[in-house]
Amino acid sequence: MKVGIPGGLLYYRYGRLWNSFLHALGAEVVESGETTRSILNSGVSKAENESCLPVKVFYGHVLALKEKVDALFVPRLVSVKRRTHTCPKMLGLPDMAKAAVGDAVPVISPTIDFQSGLWHNYRAVYSLGRIFTSDPRRIIAAGVTAWREHRLYLERLTLGLDHRGALRGEADRLLCEGRDLRIGVIGHHYNVYDTFTTMSLLERLGSMGVDVMTADMVPEKLRERELKRLPKDIYWSYEQEVAGAILACSRYRLVDGIIFMISFPCGPDSIVRVLCEQENRLMGGVPMLTLVMDEHTGEGGFLTRIEAFVDMLWRRKRREAEELEAVAV
Template sequence: MRVGIPGGLLYFRYGRLWNSFLEALGAEVVESGETTRSILSSGVSKAENESCLPVKVFYGHVLALKDKVDAIFVPRLVSVKRRTHTCPKMLGLPDLARAAVGDEVPIIAPTINFQTGLWSNYRAVYSVGRLFTRSPLRIIGAGVKAWKEHRLYLERLTYGLDHRSALRGEAEKLLCEGRELRIGVIGHHYNVYDTFTTMSLLDRLSSMGVDVVTADMVPERLRERELRRLPKEIYWSYEREIAGAILACARYRLVDGIIFMISFPCGPDSIIRVLCEQENRRLGGVPMLTLVIDEHTGEGGFLTRIEAFVDMLWRKKSAPAREEAVAV
């Protein structure tokens, strides 16, 4: 059976996990590949106008797989951590996929919900395995193998590899190599690692001689410590990671500046943006630039803002040295 995995949204976090699991079960995995202009255009033309950019991109990836596979794998992630929930758009992804392909291609959509306990999630994973094999041992073995590869992928991200390098397990260079200027690029994985929608932001910053720190590279203990300081708990799983990373970077000066990547019109990110900007000002933290991207974002204006922000950080960083030289 050929099973398609759309290369959008949660693929940038769980793609290695899904691919490994399905391959270990004997499926022929077909990925939609990286985002392209044609994928974005098809998604924009078919998706609801009010959908955020990543959902439109996801729609395009599903359509790209429609005539190539026997089924499409789109899990329904309700909660990935106790007492938290994913964004509402994650809950409806299987329904969006069904709307995109109709009855032509079945959607494999196990429900993952840590609010209901581990056993229900085990049963959901096992039900997927039963589509390919009747052997419980093979299903368990596939799950263990996939989880190990997933943890290894996430570990590589913490070391400073980007998404593509982490998948390959090798990199010509790291995002953070000890350069003088360091910028935090914080946001959802799909808003940071998708080279098309971000116009290769990470590569462009590297070419400017800038080190990049992502949310994955901020120690989890620092993120959790900052979240505990907030007056109200954040209930969205991935927004918790983003807010914790931004506040940790601001409090401990882990970076010289922060670029917060948001896709329009994401509601949870808009709330987190206000919260983080207020806390950053209260802490007397680091300069922060918020970039809101959608399908209409032009490369010229986007790059101008990046270059201006980097120039401002260089001037700010060199100001103390100039003042010291004048004093002498």
């Protein structure tokens, strides 16, 4: 059976896990590849106008697989952490995929919900495995292998590899190599690692002589510590990761500046943006630039803001160095 995995949204976090699991069960896995202009255009034409940019991109990836596979694999992630939920659009991804392809291709959509306990998720994974094999030992072995591959992928991200480098297990260079200027590029995986929608931001910053720190590279203990300081819990699973990373980068001066990547019109990101900007200002934190992306974002204006922000950070760093020199003298 040919099973298609759309290369958008949660693919940037769990794609390696899904691919390894399905492949170990004997499925022929077909991925839609990286985002292109044609994929984005087809997604924009199919999705609702009110959908955020990543959802429109996801539609495009689904349509790119429609004629190539026997089934689509689109899990429904309700919660990946206790007392939290994913974005409402994540909950509805299988339904969106079904609406996009109609009856042409069945959609395999196991429900993962950590609010319901581990046993619920074990049963969901086992039921998924039964689609491909009746051997429970093979399902368990596939799960163990996939989880190992997933952990390895995440570890590579924490070490400074980008998405493509983490998938291959090698990279031409690390995002963080000890340069004089370091910028935190913080956002959801699909807002940071999609080279098309971000116009290769990570690579461009590297070519400017800038080190990049992503949310994956911020120690989890620091992220959790910052979340506990907030007066109220953040209920969205992935927004917690983003907010914790921004606040940790600011409080502990892990970076010289922060670029917060969000997509229009994401509701949870908009709320977290205001929260992080206020907290960053109160603690006298580092300069912060918010980049809002949609399908109309032009490369010229996008790059101008990046270059101006980098120039400002260089001037600020030189001024601080001169002030320290004056004090030392």
